[in-house]
Amino acid sequence: MSDFSCVITGGGDGEGPGGADALRASVESVLGQSLRGAEAVVVLASTAGPAVRTAARALADRAPGRVHLLHADPAVRTTGALRNAGLDAAAGRYVLVLATGERLQLHACRNLWQAGETSRADLIAGRWSRIADDGGKEREPSWQGELYARSRTLARFTDAPELVVRDALVTGFCLRREAARRHGLRYEEDLTHGEILFGPLAAAAVGRIALVRRLIVTGRAAPDRARDLAALVEAHRRVANTLLARGLSELREEREQAFARDQLVPLARSFPHLPAARRDRAAATAARALTGSFPDGLPGLPPLERVAVRLLARGDAEGVLAAAYALSRPATVCAPLTTDADGRVGWGGDAAGPVADITELGHQHRRFGEMRLMNRLTRCAGADRGRLLLEGRLVLPGHSGPGPGTPLTATLEFRARGGARAVAFPAEAVRHDGTGITWRARADVARRLRPVGVRDTAWDARLIVEADGARSVSDLFAPQDQVAGAPRFAARPRLGRLAGDTWEPYITLKDHFALRLTARRAPARTTHRLVHYATRFRPARKAKLLVRSLRRRLDRYASRGFKVPAYNTWLTRLPVRRGSVVFESHMGTCYGDSPRALYEEIRRQGLKLRATWSYDPSPAGFPDDARLVRRWSWRYLWALARAEYWVDNQGFPQQLRKPRHTTYLQTWHGSAYKRMGFDERRVRLQSTPQRERLQQAVDRFDHFLVRSEHDVDTLARAYRLPEERLLRTGYPRNDALVAERERAETRGRLPRPPLAAALGLDDHRKTVLYAPTFRGGPGKQRRTRLLLDVREFAERFGDTHTLLVRAHYLESARLPICPPGTVVDVSRHHDVQELLALSDVLVTDYSSIMFDFALLDRPVVLFAPDLEAYAAERGSYFDLRDHAPGPVTATQEELFETLAELKRTDTRYADRRREFNRRFGPYDRGDAARRTVAAVFAPGSSRAARHIIDHDLEAGR
Numbered sequence: 001m002s003d004f005s006c007v008i009t010g011g012g013d014g015e016g017p018g019g020a021d022a023l024r025a026s027v028e029s030v031l032g033q034s035l036r037g038a039e040a041v042v043v044l045a046s047t048a049g050p051a052v053r054t055a056a057r058a059l060a061d062r063a064p065g066r067v068h069l070l071h072a073d074p075a076v077r078t079t080g081a082l083r084n085a086g087l088d089a090a091a092g093r094y095v096l097v098l099a100t101g102e103r104l105q106l107h108a109c110r111n112l113w114q115a116g117e118t119s120r121a122d123l124i125a126g127r128w129s130r131i132a133d134d135g136g137k138e139r140e141p142s143w144q145g146e147l148y149a150r151s152r153t154l155a156r157f158t159d160a161p162e163l164v165v166r167d168a169l170v171t172g173f174c175l176r177r178e179a180a181r182r183h184g185l186r187y188e189e190d191l192t193h194g195e196i197l198f199g200p201l202a203a204a205a206v207g208r209i210a211l212v213r214r215l216i217v218t219g220r221a222a223p224d225r226a227r228d229l230a231a232l233v234e235a236h237r238r239v240a241n242t243l244l245a246r247g248l249s250e251l252r253e254e255r256e257q258a259f260a261r262d263q264l265v266p267l268a269r270s271f272p273h274l275p276a277a278r279r280d281r282a283a284a285t286a287a288r289a290l291t292g293s294f295p296d297g298l299p300g301l302p303p304l305e306r307v308a309v310r311l312l313a314r315g316d317a318e319g320v321l322a323a324a325y326a327l328s329r330p331a332t333v334c335a336p337l338t339t340d341a342d343g344r345v346g347w348g349g350d351a352a353g354p355v356a357d358i359t360e361l362g363h364q365h366r367r368f369g370e371m372r373l374m375n376r377l378t379r380c381a382g383a384d385r386g387r388l389l390l391e392g393r394l395v396l397p398g399h400s401g402p403g404p405g406t407p408l409t410a411t412l413e414f415r416a417r418g419g420a421r422a423v424a425f426p427a428e429a430v431r432h433d434g435t436g437i438t439w440r441a442r443a444d445v446a447r448r449l450r451p452v453g454v455r456d457t458a459w460d461a462r463l464i465v466e467a468d469g470a471r472s473v474s475d476l477f478a479p480q481d482q483v484a485g486a487p488r489f490a491a492r493p494r495l496g497r498l499a500g501d502t503w504e505p506y507i508t509l510k511d512h513f514a515l516r517l518t519a520r521r522a523p524a525r526t527t528h529r530l531v532h533y534a535t536r537f538r539p540a541r542k543a544k545l546l547v548r549s550l551r552r553r554l555d556r557y558a559s560r561g562f563k564v565p566a567y568n569t570w571l572t573r574l575p576v577r578r579g580s581v582v583f584e585s586h587m588g589t590c591y592g593d594s595p596r597a598l599y600e601e602i603r604r605q606g607l608k609l610r611a612t613w614s615y616d617p618s619p620a621g622f623p624d625d626a627r628l629v630r631r632w633s634w635r636y637l638w639a640l641a642r643a644e645y646w647v648d649n650q651g652f653p654q655q656l657r658k659p660r661h662t663t664y665l666q667t668w669h670g671s672a673y674k675r676m677g678f679d680e681r682r683v684r685l686q687s688t689p690q691r692e693r694l695q696q697a698v699d700r701f702d703h704f705l706v707r708s709e710h711d712v713d714t715l716a717r718a719y720r721l722p723e724e725r726l727l728r729t730g731y732p733r734n735d736a737l738v739a740e741r742e743r744a745e746t747r748g749r750l751p752r753p754p755l756a757a758a759l760g761l762d763d764h765r766k767t768v769l770y771a772p773t774f775r776g777g778p779g780k781q782r783r784t785r786l787l788l789d790v791r792e793f794a795e796r797f798g799d800t801h802t803l804l805v806r807a808h809y810l811e812s813a814r815l816p817i818c819p820p821g822t823v824v825d826v827s828r829h830h831d832v833q834e835l836l837a838l839s840d841v842l843v844t845d846y847s848s849i850m851f852d853f854a855l856l857d858r859p860v861v862l863f864a865p866d867l868e869a870y871a872a873e874r875g876s877y878f879d880l881r882d883h884a885p886g887p888v889t890a891t892q893e894e895l896f897e898t899l900a901e902l903k904r905t906d907t908r909y910a911d912r913r914r915e916f917n918r919r920f921g922p923y924d925r926g927d928a929a930r931r932t933v934a935a936v937f938a939p940g941s942s943r944a945a946r947h948i949i950d951h952d953l954e955a956g957r
Contacts, residue, residue, distance in 0.1 A: 857914070
């Protein structure tokens with residue numbers, strides 16, 4: 001008996017493409033296994049072609065002891081029956097089934113065998129990948145990452161419901177042969193995609209299951225959903241019925257959601273790339289196959305996916321095509337909208353009502369001219385005198401847009417891709433048809449479109465519609481076959497017709513209509529061939545290699561790997577430029593925080609200092625008269641090397657050594673709730689060289705600002721800063737908050753700061769600032785998911801509150817469309833202190849922003865649904881519930897209830913908030929910038945001056 005049997009079938013009904021080559025690849029992947037006891041059982045159907053039979057015989061002759069060839073009975077024709085025959089013939093302790101063309105990884109059998117022997121499991125499963133496109137690229141399903149995050153053993157399959165909710169067990173798993181026979185596990189022979197049902201049946205029948213985090217199988221073919229949808233739906237139904245029979249109705253519902261997302265939505269997305277006839281057949285097949293499916297309407301799906309599934313079930317090919325466009329562009333209105341008495345917005349509508357509720361997309365909050373509208377190209381043909389005739393229809397949302405009697409004008413515009421050149425043609429017919437605008441335009445592209453002929457060979461079309469002073473600009477959408485057989489037009493490039501002679505309509509990969517300059521006549525084709533040859537023969541290749549080598553060398557000179565040693569070795573030897581200061585805030589991302597406050601205080605005092613600001617990635621938002629250098633540029637390194645002072649709030653690059661003549665003022669960016677520096681668990685687990693690099697970076701600090709003795713006991717100790725480097729001045733950035741509190745106490749809250757008007761804030765609405773902390777690890781992260789549902793906030797409080805959303809500067813969050821004036825994204829605003837000054841309430845979690853906002857003596861509400869997990873993972877310096885300046889809410893409903901009764905709730909926390917200030921911000925007295933400038937920058941500033949400041953603060957404590 002061998003250790004491992006791999007069953008491979010060939011020639012059965014439902015077998016994928018590939019033939020002899022695919023069979024050979026599968027069998028050779030078995031023969032190449034590092035587990036030498038692996039055998040291949042090849043089962044050939046009577047319908048197998050001669051090439052497949054020859055390949056199978058050659059493989060069996062090459063490895064007679066490891067390839068067993070089995071010719072199935074002529075009555076055995078389906079793939080399921082062939083696989084059952086293979087299971088009967090397998091002699092290994094473990095049995096794995098491969099579809100033709102699927103390949104095992106080198107150590108696949110060994111990994112599965114070792115996991116089975118160690119865990120004594122009857123089913124052992126690992127990861128697999130499938131061919132994602134025609135180019136042969138392979139990709140693993142996204143849900144496998146969580147399922148196989150770690151190797152583990154399950155007592156039953158419900159401990160990992162993804163095994164049956166998703167099609168996880170279609171390949172990449174093996175069964176203990178004894179268990180398979182004991183439970184009578186067989187493939188359904190009347191089911192085309194029997195592997196979809198076999199895996200869940202096996203998982204439910206056996207006892208222990210082992211999951212292996214290794215990749216087991218590659219080369220799985222993606223299903224042809226347009227052709228095999230009926231078979232896929234039938235297999236899914238049998239799995240769903242099996243779960244229901246076992247009393248697992250919740251898993252059945254999850255299975256239906258997953259099937260719609262994994263099979264039906266991708267089918268809808270493929271519609272723009274299918275010919276019209278095939279789209280009609282696919283929609284008709286879907287309508288038949290999905291009859292009676294998903295009676296609950298799949299409420300768990302996102303709205304546009306729900307729209308696509310329902311239109312497939314209706315067999316509406318044109319509707320599915322529009323849904324496909326919307327899926328790839330959620331902000332685009334692709335169908336007329338209907339609004340019911342409750343203000344709910346639906347996609348389309350007929351006698352049966354709207355297709356689905358899409359209120360949460362927020363289209364109802366935008367007007368004509370503000371929203372993107374689908375402009376469907378309906379005709380592309382030649383017109384009289386060699387002109388291009390285009391016709392189309394612009395969708396109107398229903399709640400907005402010009403009425404039937406509104407005068408309309410439209411212009412068809414072709415714009416050179418990547419350039420500013422554009423040519424416009426007036427539309428000759430524009431008509432309102434109730435739910436849209438139909439238009440027709442003729443374009444004399446041969447005479448008026450004059451490209452240079454080098455880099456402007458592609459021109460995109462768009463339509464501009466004007467009505468009642470509003471202007472709507474839209475691209476022309478079309479399926480890939482829309483321009484099949486469309487006429488071509490003569491082209492007259494400015495470089496002459498040798499650069500190109502023909503305009504050819506085509507559809508881009510993003511489904512937009514465009515024109516491209518091509519060469520179809522002999523002179524232009526000859527020129528193109530000569531250019532092609534001249535740029536590829538040996539001298540040209542050598543020239544390219546030389547240019548590439550020079551470019552690599554220049555790139556090396558611009559790399560940080562070259563800049564760091566050059567800076568540390570040579571630039572730091574440059575003489576100091578007296579009075580020069582380099583300012584940086586949050587690694588150059590903004591002009592704000594304490595560095596800004598110090599910069600402006602220096603300017604107010606008229607000190608003769610030469611200030612330079614670093615920026616990354618954009619200089620937008622910095623003062624027009626400021627001297628700017630891009631972070632990590634040579635000018636940046638030159639400024640750092642010669643500066644008399646460095647000032648920042650987070651840390652100049654760790655790799656850069658501070659020159660001997662430079663004084664480094666570290667203002668820092670907040671008091672500590674979570675553990676920092678060498679107290680942080682992540683740092684404690686680092687290697688000794690990594691911790692030494694952190695210590696060397698911290699040792700560069702000459703001054704470190706603190707705002708309380710809490711900072712001394714936490715931040716200063718965590719970063720191992722000696723007492724003589726601490727400046728007990730408070731944070732200069734908070735001077736503005738202290739001044740704002742005093743102004744509000746003496747003169748009232750109105751008028752608000754000018755920023756309120758710039759953000760469109762209403763004086764009669766409360767302003768709530770939502771500012772969560774950074775939750776990622778080291779390095780920049782671009783996208784995060786907010787824990788607060790801002791759309792729900794807008795629905796609950798939109799009439800009385802405005803929510804300002806401030807994502808952490810290392811993150812970004814995409815906000816849904818909400819009613820005007822209810823939610824405003826202020827993540828890119830440079831100075832958060834300006835936002836704090838105009839906010840009535842702060843909602844945060846563990847961010848140090850709560851220490852600053854408390855200085856205003858305004859309500860703070862903490863939204864911390866993962867408090868225990870966060871504190872356990874990151875560690876904290878105090879119990880948040882015991883010392884928070886406001887209520888700590890664990891759920892969104894608790895948060896909303898607290899905000900609804902904020903006046904009553906905040907009364908209980910007023911004294912606690914003042915105690916919070918006394919503990920965490922006693923040195924923030926409104927003159928931190930003046931004191932810091934006096935201690936560090938003023939003429940004659942020295943250690944003695946710093947001690948005087950410390951003495952004054954001690955006396956005032």
